[in-house]
Amino acid sequence: MTVTYIHLLLLLLDPSSALMSTQDPPPSLGNHSMDKNDVDEAEGHFTVPIAFRVFSVDYHHVQAPFEIVLWIMLASLAKLGFHWSGRIPAVVPESCLLIMVGLLVGGVIYGVRHTAPPVLSAEAFFLYLLPPIVLDAGYFLPGRLFFENLGTILWYAVLGTLWNVLGIGLSLYGLCQLGGWGLEEVSLLHFLLFGSLIAAVDPVAVLSVFEEIHVNEQLHILVFGESLLNDAVTVVLYKLFESFLRMPSVSGVDVLAGGCQFVVVGLGGLCVGLFFGLVAALTTRFTARAQVIAPLFVFLYSYLSYLTSEMLHFSGIMAIVTCAVTMKQYVEANVSEKSNTTIKYFLKMWSSVSETLIFIFLGVSTIQDVHMWSWPFVSSTLFLCLLWRALGVLLLTAVVNKLRRNAVTFRDQFIIAYGGLRGAICFSLVFLIEDFPKKRLFITTTIVVILFTVFVQGMTIKPLVELLDVKRKKRVLPTVSEEVHCRLLDHLLSGIEDVVGYWGQHYWKDKFEHFNTKYLKRFLIREDKQPKSSIVRLYQELERREQMGETDEGKRERSPAIEENQTHSRSLLPEEMDSIRRILSTNLRNFNNKHITAYSRHTLHQDFTVDASRKACLRRHQSLGERHSSTQTHGSQWDDAGSQGACLSRSLTVSQSPRSAHRDPHSTREGSLNGPVRVTFEGLASPSSTYLQGQDSSSARMPKKLSFAFENEKGK
Amino acid sequence: MGSRASSLLREEDIEEIKKETGFSHSQITRLYSRFHSLDKGENGALSREDFQRIPELAINPLGDRIINAFFPEGEDQVNFRGFMRTLAHFRPVEDNEKNKDPSAGEPLNSRNNKLLFAFRLYDLDRDDKISRDELLQVLRMMVGVNISDEQLGSIADRTIQEADTNGDMCISFSEFIKVLEKVDVEQKMSIRFLH
Numbered sequence: 001m002t003v004t005y006i007h008l009l010l011l012l013l014d015p016s017s018a019l020m021s022t023q024d025p026p027p028s029l030g031n032h033s034m035d036k037n038d039v040d041e042a043e044g045h046f047t048v049p050i051a052f053r054v055f056s057v058d059y060h061h062v063q064a065p066f067e068i069v070l071w072i073m074l075a076s077l078a079k080l081g082f083h084w085s086g087r088i089p090a091v092v093p094e095s096c097l098l099i100m101v102g103l104l105v106g107g108v109i110y111g112v113r114h115t116a117p118p119v120l121s122a123e124a125f126f127l128y129l130l131p132p133i134v135l136d137a138g139y140f141l142p143g144r145l146f147f148e149n150l151g152t153i154l155w156y157a158v159l160g161t162l163w164n165v166l167g168i169g170l171s172l173y174g175l176c177q178l179g180g181w182g183l184e185e186v187s188l189l190h191f192l193l194f195g196s197l198i199a200a201v202d203p204v205a206v207l208s209v210f211e212e213i214h215v216n217e218q219l220h221i222l223v224f225g226e227s228l229l230n231d232a233v234t235v236v237l238y239k240l241f242e243s244f245l246r247m248p249s250v251s252g253v254d255v256l257a258g259g260c261q262f263v264v265v266g267l268g269g270l271c272v273g274l275f276f277g278l279v280a281a282l283t284t285r286f287t288a289r290a291q292v293i294a295p296l297f298v299f300l301y302s303y304l305s306y307l308t309s310e311m312l313h314f315s316g317i318m319a320i321v322t323c324a325v326t327m328k329q330y331v332e333a334n335v336s337e338k339s340n341t342t343i344k345y346f347l348k349m350w351s352s353v354s355e356t357l358i359f360i361f362l363g364v365s366t367i368q369d370v371h372m373w374s375w376p377f378v379s380s381t382l383f384l385c386l387l388w389r390a391l392g393v394l395l396l397t398a399v400v401n402k403l404r405r406n407a408v409t410f411r412d413q414f415i416i417a418y419g420g421l422r423g424a425i426c427f428s429l430v431f432l433i434e435d436f437p438k439k440r441l442f443i444t445t446t447i448v449v450i451l452f453t454v455f456v457q458g459m460t461i462k463p464l465v466e467l468l469d470v471k472r473k474k475r476v477l478p479t480v481s482e483e484v485h486c487r488l489l490d491h492l493l494s495g496i497e498d499v500v501g502y503w504g505q506h507y508w509k510d511k512f513e514h515f516n517t518k519y520l521k522r523f524l525i526r527e528d529k530q531p532k533s534s535i536v537r538l539y540q541e542l543e544r545r546e547q548m549g550e551t552d553e554g555k556r557e558r559s560p561a562i563e564e565n566q567t568h569s570r571s572l573l574p575e576e577m578d579s580i581r582r583i584l585s586t587n588l589r590n591f592n593n594k595h596i597t598a599y600s601r602h603t604l605h606q607d608f609t610v611d612a613s614r615k616a617c618l619r620r621h622q623s624l625g626e627r628h629s630s631t632q633t634h635g636s637q638w639d640d641a642g643s644q645g646a647c648l649s650r651s652l653t654v655s656q657s658p659r660s661a662h663r664d665p666h667s668t669r670e671g672s673l674n675g676p677v678r679v680t681f682e683g684l685a686s687p688s689s690t691y692l693q694g695q696d697s698s699s700a701r702m703p704k705k706l707s708f709a710f711e712n713e714k715g716k
Numbered sequence: 717m718g719s720r721a722s723s724l725l726r727e728e729d730i731e732e733i734k735k736e737t738g739f740s741h742s743q744i745t746r747l748y749s750r751f752h753s754l755d756k757g758e759n760g761a762l763s764r765e766d767f768q769r770i771p772e773l774a775i776n777p778l779g780d781r782i783i784n785a786f787f788p789e790g791e792d793q794v795n796f797r798g799f800m801r802t803l804a805h806f807r808p809v810e811d812n813e814k815n816k817d818p819s820a821g822e823p824l825n826s827r828n829n830k831l832l833f834a835f836r837l838y839d840l841d842r843d844d845k846i847s848r849d850e851l852l853q854v855l856r857m858m859v860g861v862n863i864s865d866e867q868l869g870s871i872a873d874r875t876i877q878e879a880d881t882n883g884d885m886c887i888s889f890s891e892f893i894k895v896l897e898k899v900d901v902e903q904k905m906s907i908r909f910l911h
Binding site: 405479481486493498507 | 747753767772773775777778782786806834837855858859863871874879895896900901903905908909
């Protein structure tokens with residue numbers, strides 16, 4: 001039984017599959033099938049009577065997708081198993097376990113076949129596995145924090161990477177020249193090339209490790225932003241050194257051209273991303289009638305931006321990140337709730353699968369036939385990587401702290417240096433190097449470095465964070481007060497900056513916001529979807545969550561995006577919406593009236609005419625939501641529905657929730673309907689409001705209607 | 717200072733300002749040239765019109781209140797001293813300052829004073845309480861015209877409710893401080909004054 005299973009497994013790892021490639025040209029399908037023994041095979045190779053076959057197995061027909069699916073299945077099951085395994089996730093990061101699974105599978109394959117298992121092909125990695133991860137990262141990037149720290153991030157990404165590359169390359173070269181390890185003939189350029197690929201911090205590895213350690217957002221964005229943006233530098237340097245290797249001689253002009261190329265690559269990626277982001281935003285504007293495919297546009301345009309910039313030899317990562325960041329706010333405003341959820345879920349799912357696959361393949365590909373090992377080289381590379389990174393971070397931070405508003409502390413610096421994990425990007429790049437005598441050594445060293453950083457650094461970073469008492473992540477959502485007051489502070493600071501004549505962060509942020517609101521939003525967002533202020537959005541979000549019975553404190557520390565997915569609203573049919581509106585407005589009117597009796601100053605105003613109240617109700621309806629075409633019908637329906645005594649919702653006046661035990665003059669005003677339609681619907685599900693306590697809901701409807709009307713008048 | 721015809725800053729003035737606000741010499745001179753460029757009337761003091769001439773400030777939602785904050789109670793002119801005193805609130809808090817002797821009084825850019833400055837932006841009538849109306853006014857200015865009154869009212873109520881501990885439906889200064897205790901006010905309310 002096991003033999004058959006293993007043979008089946010071997011079939012799956014047939015080198016002719018699209019996902020993986022070995023160094024040798026893959027043998028043709030036909031020959032290979034002949035080599036396999038006694039498993040169900042393609043028909044026609046057996047000498048069987050030509051009777052009509054009732055049952056047959058035709059594996060080759062489905063071989064390629066079958067194998068791909070099985071690999072993905074393996075990856076996903078490994079991930080499942082990981083999360084079910086009790087205490088292990090707390091100690092060992094997921095990436096480590098996945099690599100170990102990969103090692104296991106690779107070992108099995110090697111043991112059975114006695115040849116090297118398939119290796120992760122660079123093409124598959126760069127074209128299929130990497131984009132979803134980077135897109136996911138870009139889409140959920142905390143925009144404001146990123147731009148506030150952009151200077152520092154760029155500083156680390158560009159200068160830090162350059163420093164590391166040159167440092168590692170040159171020192172390795174020097175050491176090899178002196179060391180007598182048999183590596184003297186390897187040229188400086190080769191070492192620089194090696195340095196360029198090994199110095200780069202990998203976003204995949206950083207993401208997977210930092211996701212579990214929950215450091216404060218600023219630190220997270222610094223490390224993560226650096227890992228994303230250093231792609232431009234890495235790409236340029238790698239290609240530069242590679243082309244230098246091919247050229248007979250290198251002159252100073254070439255180096256200069258390389259420097260210019262860096263700017264071109266970075267800015268090019270940026271522009272491509274911007275272009276596609278804006279086009280995507282514009283396209284989603286028109287998806288109202290075909291909402292189901294709206295998420296597809298997001299993915300298509302992002303992937304297109306990545307491919308386009310790869311085609312033009314720009315930085316694909318920068319393009320896709322820019323695209324995601326650009327289109328996010330417009331897409332979110334344009335598409336429906338469901339589509340938003342779909343986008344988020346799919347992104348998370350794809351990036352998760354990709355990440356798992358990458359790590360498993362890393363493990364599998366480690367089992368190689370021809371490793372070239374050299375103790376001194378490997379250990380010195382490892383040591384130099386750590387050393388140069390630490391030095392680089394120290395020096396750069398010392399400079400950048402003078403220009404920052406709040407300094408990067410030493411603990412943060414340590415985490416930045418320690419969190420510079422290498423990952424699959426280095427791995428793929430090292431395979432792409434043109435063959436030269438010591439290539440095997442480079443491959444081995446790269447693998448060792450990756451494994452070391454992921455295992456040792458990945459596993460120890462969490463205890464270190466706790467040991468060093470690094471500032472951790474705050475709660476998920478701020479309170480409304482914080483948001484309001486922080487907004488006040490933002491405006492205040494902008495104003496002061498204007499007075500002082502200083503073009504600081506607030507100035508540019510304001511300018512961009514102004515431009516955004518005036519031009520971009522008008523152009524890219526549907527007419528009926530008004531852009532809302534962030535204060536209102538936060539308030540609505542908090543309302544929604546509270547109605548769902550969650551509190552915003554003490555939640556599991558998952559990303560806000562995932563939590564949103566849990567609490568997304570259902571979309572309702574129009575008839576339902578109308579009846580809900582009707583019911584709510586009636587009942588709100590009722591409970592608002594309940595307050596009235598408590599305050600003497602409102603009893604005077606019971607003389608108002610019915611018309612005034614009707615008008616008030618209509619106006620109230622207009623504030624209810626986006627579609628207010630049926631206000632007239634609502635007005636008339638009120639009298640019919642008036643007798644619906646049951647007060648359904650605690651409605652949206654959360655502010656009067658259990659905390660305040662007594663009524664107050666000020667609270668009447670907020671008895672009114674607040675919050676948008678969306679929140680309204682959630683309110684239906686929740687238990688009835690506490691206001692019902694001791695209050696009669698249906699008596700004296702008339703005067704209450706009027707005083708409510710007066711409320712409205714007064715409020716204007 | 718008002719009696720001087722020329723607009724030069726005297727050394728002793730600089731020293732006094734330095735002691736009071738904590739700015740460095742070069743910062744004071746730089747800010748003085750800014751003060752001077754704003755002072756179109758050349759009378760050594762700024763009026764409200766001078767501030768309103770700053771274009772970005774005019775479109776700032778809280779522009780009027782910010783301008784107001786520069787002027788002491790009931791006055792229409794602010795001299796350089798007052799200008800610097802207000803700006804001192806926005807100096808970044810440096811670590812070495814925390815060790816200065818407490819007898820010198822709280823520096824203008826302490827967390828408390830920063831928060832008091834922000835508090836005063838709400839509290840126009842200076843009764844040391846932010847009432848619902850005052851909050852509503854500021855909210856209306858910040859949030860724009862898309863939001864209905866009812867919605868705004870409920871946001872205001874929630875804001876008060878989150879802060880209010882003694883149930884008077886107003887936010888006192890201590891409640892204000894408490895609500896913002898998790899926010900890094902020292903960092904948020906600081907401007908990098910170039911040396």
